[in-house]
Amino acid sequence: MAKSINITLKVWRQKDAKSKGHFETYHLENISTDSSFLEMLDILNEKLVDEHKEPIAFDHDCREGICGMCSLYINGHPHGYESEVTTCQLHMRKFKDGDVITVEPWRSRAFPVIRDLMVDRGAYDKIMQAGGYISVNTGGTPDANAIPISKEIADEAMDAATCIGCGACAAACKNGSAMLFVSAKVSQLALLPQGKLEAARRAKAMVAKMDELGFGNCTNTGACAAECPKSISLSNIARLNREFLCAKLKD
DSSP: OOOEEEEEEEEEEOSSTTSOOEEEEEEEEEEETTSBHHHHHHHHHHHHHHTTOOOOOOOOSOSSSSSOOOOOEETTEETOSSTTOOGGGOBGGGSOTTOEEEEEOOOOTTSOEEETTEEOOHHHHHHHHHHSSOOOOOOSOOOTTSSOOOHHHHHHHHHHHTOOOOSHHHHHSTTOOOHHHHHHHHHHHHTSHHHHTTHHHHHHHHHHHHHHTTOOOOOOOOHHHHHOTTOOOTHHHHHHHHHHHHHHHHO
C-alpha cells in the first residue's frame, strides 16, 4: 500500500524571459509516494487552478524518459539526485515526509527561461542542424549486413546515440559547456562507416555552432557525465577533441 507524505515546494516563478524571477513556497499534503515528480506538479497545478492562481509552467511530453523535455533542477541536481533517471522517472518515494524541495529551471546562458520552469533548449537543435546528420541519398533501404560493423563499435555508437538532448550536461557544468551533448552526437556518427565521409566537416561545424551560441568551455570536471540521465561517457569528449583536431590539421 502506497504511503502519503507532506512536502514543501520552493518553486521558481518567472513571468517571461525579461521579467525578474523569484521563489514561491507551496505546501502539499497527502502526496502518494507512488506518484511521479511530474504527477506531483500536476496535483499542485490543480490546487492552484482551484484557488484561481496561475499554474506553474513546466515542460513534459513522453513521461517515459525518452524525449528529454522534463528539464528540472531539483534540490541542486539536474533531474534530481537519483542517478540515471529523468525528472519524469523520479518518484515521490525518493523523498521523505516533511522534505523541502527546491525546483528550478536549467541555469545556463544558452538556455534562456521562457516562463517559470520552462527554458528554450533550441540551441541544441541548432547544433544538430549544423552537422548532426548524414547528407547522403541512400535510395532503397540497404541490407543490414551490407557493411560489416563489429559488435564493439556498434555498441559504442549505440551508447552515444542514447543521448536524449535534455540539456542536463550543460546545466550541471559550471561553465555551461555542451561538450558532452555535442561529443555524443559526433561519436554516434564518427564511429560508423556512414558517418566518416563528413566527419571533418561535422566536427568543425558543430563545435563552431556550439561556441557561437554561447556555451562555455569544457574543463573536464566530469559534472556532466555524473548528472547525465543516460550515462553518456566522458570518453566521447576525447573522441570529439580528436575529430576536431584532425579536421583542423587537414585544413
